[in-house]
Amino acid sequence: MKRIALLGATGSIGLQTVDVIRNHSDEFELYAMAFGRNLEKASPIIKEFRPKLVVVQDENTLQQVKSEFPELQVRLSLEGMYEAATHDQVDVVVNAVMGSVGLSATLGAIEAKKQVAIANKETLVTAGHLVMDAAHRNQVSLLPIDSEHSAIYMCLNGEREKDANKIILTASGGSFRDKTRAELEGVNVEDALNHPNWSMGAKITIDSATMMNKGLEVIEAHWLFDMPYDNIDVIMHKESVIHSMVEFVDKSVMAQLGTPDMRVPIQYALTYPKRLELPDTKTLNLVEIGKLHFQEMDMERFPCLRMAYEAGRQGGTMTTVLNAANEQAVDLFLKGEISFLTIETLIEKALEQHSIVHQPNLETILAVDEETRKRVISYVK
Ligand SMILES: NC(=O)C1=CN([C@@H]2O[C@H](COP(=O)(O)OP(=O)(O)OC[C@H]3O[C@@H](n4cnc5c(N)ncnc54)[C@H](OP(=O)(O)O)[C@@H]3O)[C@@H](O)[C@H]2O)C=CC1
Ligand SMILES: CC(=O)[C@@H](O)[C@H](O)COP(=O)(O)O
Ligand SMILES: [Mn+2]
Numbered sequence: 447m448k449r450i451a452l453l454g455a456t457g458s459i460g461l462q463t464v465d466v467i468r469n470h471s472d473e474f475e476l477y478a479m480a481f482g483r484n485l486e487k488a489s490p491i492i493k494e495f496r497p498k499l500v501v502v503q504d505e506n507t508l509q510q511v512k513s514e515f516p517e518l519q520v521r522l523s524l525e526g527m528y529e530a531a532t533h534d535q536v537d538v539v540v541n542a543v544m545g546s547v548g549l550s551a552t553l554g555a556i557e558a559k560k561q562v563a564i565a566n567k568e569t570l571v572t573a574g575h576l577v578m579d580a581a582h583r584n585q586v587s588l589l590p591i592d593s594e595h596s597a598i599y600m601c602l603n604g605e606r607e608k609d610a611n612k613i614i615l616t617a618s619g620g621s622f623r624d625k626t627r628a629e630l631e632g633v634n635v636e637d638a639l640n641h642p643n644w645s646m647g648a649k650i651t652i653d654s655a656t657m658m659n660k661g662l663e664v665i666e667a668h669w670l671f672d673m674p675y676d677n678i679d680v681i682m683h684k685e686s687v688i689h690s691m692v693e694f695v696d697k698s699v700m701a702q703l704g705t706p707d708m709r710v711p712i713q714y715a716l717t718y719p720k721r722l723e724l725p726d727t728k729t730l731n732l733v734e735i736g737k738l739h740f741q742e743m744d745m746e747r748f749p750c751l752r753m754a755y756e757a758g759r760q761g762g763t764m765t766t767v768l769n770a771a772n773e774q775a776v777d778l779f780l781k782g783e784i785s786f787l788t789i790e791t792l793i794e795k796a797l798e799q800h801s802i803v804h805q806p807n808l809e810t811i812l813a814v815d816e817e818t819r820k821r822v823i824s825y826v827k
Contacts, residue, residue, distance in 0.1 A: 448716070449477035451530040451560075453501075453551055454542035456487035458647045459565045459591065459708060463540050464491055466713045470722055478530040480543070480551075483507045489514065499533065501526035527551040532558040538716065541566040542591070544649050545773050546766075546815055549573055553808070556580040556588075563715035565591035567666045571769045573811045574669030588670060589715035594663055595670055596711030597689035597702035602671070603719075605694070613667050614691040614699075616683035617743065618643050620654035623684060627747060633786045635779065643686040643706045652776045656789055661754020662772075665765055668758055675759050680751065682741035687730065705730050749790050753797060762804040763814045764797065770818035771796035784826055792822050
């Protein structure tokens, strides 16, 4: 029985992880869970699984949980997530919170030598060198949940690291794939949240529409698979059937395919190296699909992807700024305070105005993150 600490339990990945745990209750126990403020979603999970420890984002939510579940141990905020992630009864930490707020829990879990299943890509973008250094020191392997990285992990299974030549990430194109830049002028939040293939949380759905999601995934792949940026390609593949590919030194290419269902990579990260049945997911029917399409990425149409490659190549705190500026700008867009195209303008400005710090420690990363968010707000208020 694996005891799981699930961070971000009320989100899109969190709820699908709960589903996986429910379907394999003989293999997994939900020992601890963290969420923000969504008690409506958290309450039924607590009732069903009776976790030993629950972490919430603020005092008000903490009081509500305590009054509904007086016997529960409830903790607050970042310290609480750290406690859940490092708890001596926990075997596996699933990090499915949104944003760089997940960083200290990831680092804590690694130092505590937990198995870490990571959906929280912002952790790797903001501080990939710290996370990977901790993982190597503690001999902890990070099991990716992000669909592309799970696909790459599967393609590399049993291969020698040095035989992999290139990673090819596929991009769906998001909600505005077929729009020109001029047509993006008038788009609204509702349109942007309408992803063609995946049902996901709001922030990542906007990232997908700006193509920043793929940019973050390029940086995530760089750290997870120790691959230089020049050897990571992105291609447009609108069907999201091929989740990603690896080209080897002999030009053989391995791809991982499946219908878009995040429970597949979530479950694989929990069961690796074995697999378990996933009965209610759709079988891939290539004959029904008929054709798969591929297209080169246009860096002028998708400047967020260009900025992510540039920030990744510059390294140091540039990716911290990229991530924090993006999180802040997307938040402003979701609140209706800026237009869709202003997201990329704000990120570009924050990157231009930042003086890089090389090999930043955790303190510097947290400071740059906070300062960048404030700066982005100051550009519009
Ligand atoms: N959704 C998907 O299919 C995919 C997601 N990912 C990645 O997985 C991560 C999660 O994405 P997704 O599930 O879509 O996001 P959601 O927005 O759906 O969920 C985010 C979760 O994090 C919680 N949360 C947010 N801030 C805090 C905080 N300060 N303290 C505690 N909990 C917090 C939320 O709580 P509450 O709602 O209660 O406030 C919620 O449970 C992201 O990094 C995303 O990029 C990667 C690949 C696919
Ligand atoms: C499901 C998943 O992993 C998302 O990150 C997905 O990749 C979004 O798709 P695009 O960013 O390709 O639109
Ligand atoms: Mn992805």
